[in-house]
Amino acid sequence: MKIILLVLILVSFSTISDVYQCIIEGVTSFTDKPCEDEINKKPLYVIPEYITFKWGGTACEDIKYWKISLDLIENKSDLPFKEADKYCKSLRENTVVLGILEKQTYKNTELGKIKASNGKTYWVELKGVQPITSKTNKKPIYWQTDLREQNGERVIR
Structure with missing residues (x-):
């Protein structure tokens, strides 16, 4: 059980990436990839x-x-x-x-x-x-x- 918990924790840390805020048709969403219509926007947050x-x-x-x-x-x-x-x-x-x-x-x-x-x-x-x-x-x-x-x-x- 401890091994499964450890694997889940490690997987969650390895998926941290930049976060982008997209506003499409007035709806705000957050994603790890630039929005299609805002491809040149800076990430909202960059993991240093x-x-x-x-x-x-x-x-x-x-x-x-x-x-x-x-x-x-x-x-x-x-x-x-x-x-x-x-x-x-x-x-x-x-x-x-x-x-x-x-x-x-x-x-x-x-x-x-x-x-x-x-x-x-x-x-x-x-x-x-x-x-x-x-x-x-x-x-x-x-x-x-x-x-x-x-x-x-x-x-x-």
Whole structure:
């Protein structure tokens, strides 16, 4: 009997996924798949995962510094990250973060919001840090995100 109960509990946890709210002809429903007529809507709730990226990259608390840099890249600036380097951190490769919590696209660049072990959220360029090399729903026992100032000095580890 205990084995059957354990199997049922494990199956119920393995089926957790994103939740979408659909409104069709005035009727609200909730589903694990995007609604047909609202395919581009964000999920109502995303189950966060602890992930590790293969590569590191620029991590900005405020997305505006990414937007400034992307505008400067589009205008062929010699130093597109000059402003971002003052305010953003360097996310080191193979470090654990919580995310991807949110996504935004700006100037054809997909940005993702992640959460570091210090509790702060940062925006990273997803193409620059992927692929994701590991992910789990369980918080690591020893969770420290390796973030550094642009000069290499550790912020948190």
